[in-house]
Amino acid sequence: MSVNEVNAETQEFQDVTPKQALQAAEAAVHHVEISSSAKIMLGLTAFVAAICGGLYGYDTGIISGALLLITSDFQLNSGMQELVASSILIGAVVGALVAGSMSEKYGRRFTATIVSAVFVLGAIACSFAQSVTQLIIFRVFLGLAVGGSTQVVPMYISELAPAGRRGNLVTMFNVAIGIGILLANIIGFAARDAWGWRPMIGLAAIPAAFVFLCLLFLPRSPRWTAENEGLKSAIAELSRIRTSKKAILREIREMHEIAESTDPLDKGWRGLAQPWVRPAVIAALGVAFFTQVGGLEMMIYYAPTFLHDAGFGKNSALLASLGVAITYCIMTFLGCLTVDKIGRRRLMLITGPISVLSMIGLGVVFSMHPAEGSFGAWLVIFFLLSFMASNSIGIQICGWLTGAEMFPLCMRGQATSLFAATLWGADLLVTITALTLVQLVTLGDAMWVYAAVNVLTVLFVFRFVPELSGASLEDIEYALRKKRFTPRKGHTRIVDASDV
16 A cells, blocks of 8 residues: 555544554554555665764864964954854754744754755855855854754654664764764865865865755655644655664554644643653753763864864864874774663763773863873873764763653754754854963863863763653653653662563
8 A cells, every 4th residue: 555545544534533543543553554664765865864963063163173264364352252152052043943833833854955055155155255254143043053053963863763773873863963074074174174174164165065955755754744744644654764664663562652642731841841841851851961062072073173272283282183084083983882781870880980081081180280291292182082982982972862762752842952052052152252262271170171161061970861762752751641750769770671
């Protein structure tokens, strides 16, 4: 049975009782045609959507190598450097909030398509900026796409993915971020003199245009269609990305059960104020905040600047920044492969202390003012890469993932919008104050401040974040409603392995 036939067969049931509608949907599942390429379609959709993460990584990472050229072109002081680097984050906060409403009203795929179009226009506009004021304005516009992608893409993929593969597929977004940052640093190092900063920034328009075209043909979120168009539409979308009728049947029953238990007061922004949702709000927003303020984004933006100020030559500083990008890329890929097996909470608790020790080490060595090529300089590189490795495979991977899976469907668009806005607000706070902090204290003291933040991160995860591995999105919502969304009282997982 084709998608159109499923829709036609269940059309007559749209005015019947919820129980009859479910029975009709269950009957339709038994006649639906499972696509032989469903597994490929699921992976392809996650891959294409995740390229938005690569665009985010490239557009934020390219400023690391381009900032030295832009500073020379426009004669920028440290305050203007911070503003150029952070302007994209101002747009990201707004973009995250706007995308939340769009994704609820028009759907996840439609919103991701608009986001990719903004990526195209923003990258081209930035590359043609004739003054620092224009560059800042255009980077704010580009930031709308950056923030919008972080709101809608992880949520879109999480709603497409089966429970057992959700961590793997959603974290493809993080892997793409790492690849984008790596490409930005390679181009920043190898092509900065031959190209200049304008082609370096404008290059991102090409993959963004590819994503825009692909998204027009990919499946919509089955959970969004179930809530907005009914189970018949969800079946049609699920038939494109599931390999068995049994899996489709199980998921539509879970969707139906959740829909029946949803109170109108739980929907939208009002739902976030409900007491039963509060544990997810605290956990998700806390993780969003600590994902950004721990120091990783600061290192991505300013590593060449910090190392140059610490006595490294320009080429050495850019090479070290390239090493940072390679480390981020490799570790996020490893995190993508292991997060479903190890678990979100456990991964953050294992890697968090390593981030703390690495930042302490950086603080000590920077305070010694090592000369380029000395043993102290090699220690700087060691602790820098150690921090990037532990932070990348830990809270960076898990932060984006948990934000996409913690919230109930009836408020997920608004909740993930708030999550992404919190994340970008925290990133903006760090980016716009990093150089100022270093000037107020010292580079070594600044690293100790970030070490203290990483200590708080570990304590927060231990206290507030339960284990979500192996749980479907409906399992997580059920745990919230039954007050089981907690790492305390002996159960750190919201579902046992035997329940999955």
